[in-house]
Amino acid sequence: MLLELEMARTNGTYNKALAKYANPILLIIDEWLLLKPTEAEQHDILELLHRRRRKSSTVFCSQYDPSGWYDQLGGDDSPLAEAILDRIKHDAYQIKIVPTDPSNYRSMREVYGLDPALSE
Template sequence: MQIRFGMIVDAEYTARKNNRLKRLIRNADFEQPEASVAAIDYGHNRKINRTLVERLASCEYITEYRNIFITGATGCGKTYLACAFGMEACKRYYTVRYVRVPDLLLDLQAARTGGRFREALKKYINPTLLILDEWLLMKVTEQDSQSLLELIHKRRKHASTIFCSQYRESEWYAKLGGKDNPLTDAIMDRISFDFYKIPIESLDPDKDLSMREVYGLDPSKAQ
């Protein structure tokens, strides 16, 4: 009887954990929910630091409140890698949220106009891990820079953020308004405080193969 009762308790505990994981993954709203660290392709003419990727898959950067910068050309697999890290975080029951920066800024702009800015901002402040895809794909306005600064300031030393960008970190200054802009300095100071950098580089541009093809993804869903 005791053994049977113990089995029932174990089954209930496992079911609750599985349901919690499913809920975390659903709420994260991943662009690529099928992404997996185990399935990352380190070949196909790409240079990527496998040792660092496998180390970060342990999610130690989250406990340290450190950020990750993933940079590389369109189609190199930035989104897949970021979502794979996000999945690992969910498996450890961290709250995660994925968002494209253009969508984030539109959301915050509308919220500011409607007097709901603080409420909307909390959606992005609260997750333990925030994935910002298409980071600085386009030059931002001063108001957008103010919104980004508010978000990044609130998360600094309290949570981790993954930034996915086509541009190298040195090019972010121009996208944010230039080095002479106080907002630019404030944003870069906060996100560059403590971070890991994962550049995804092409070994031979003439032999490039999009990771959309490699992973068999919808062309609109791989960056």
């Protein structure tokens, strides 16, 4: 989604691409914050959330606990991190899914080698 919005910005179809994600009644964003977004991507996220606010539902599926989202968005180094989280938290419900067998659990970060601490 973020890559598509970036490409649309360069070829002049940004509003059309943004509408594709802003208009559905339900938008599911999987692997939310698996990688830290760039500042341009943060602008896209903020704009998308602003357009969807109070009109539709957005589901964020993440390997990170919501308490870590601020840091993944850049924390104190990102002026947009708090604005993005404010839009997400407003009228939000949180559902945490835990593994049925914690002894055999491997996170997607571990499976794909994105977190060096987990692969040691």
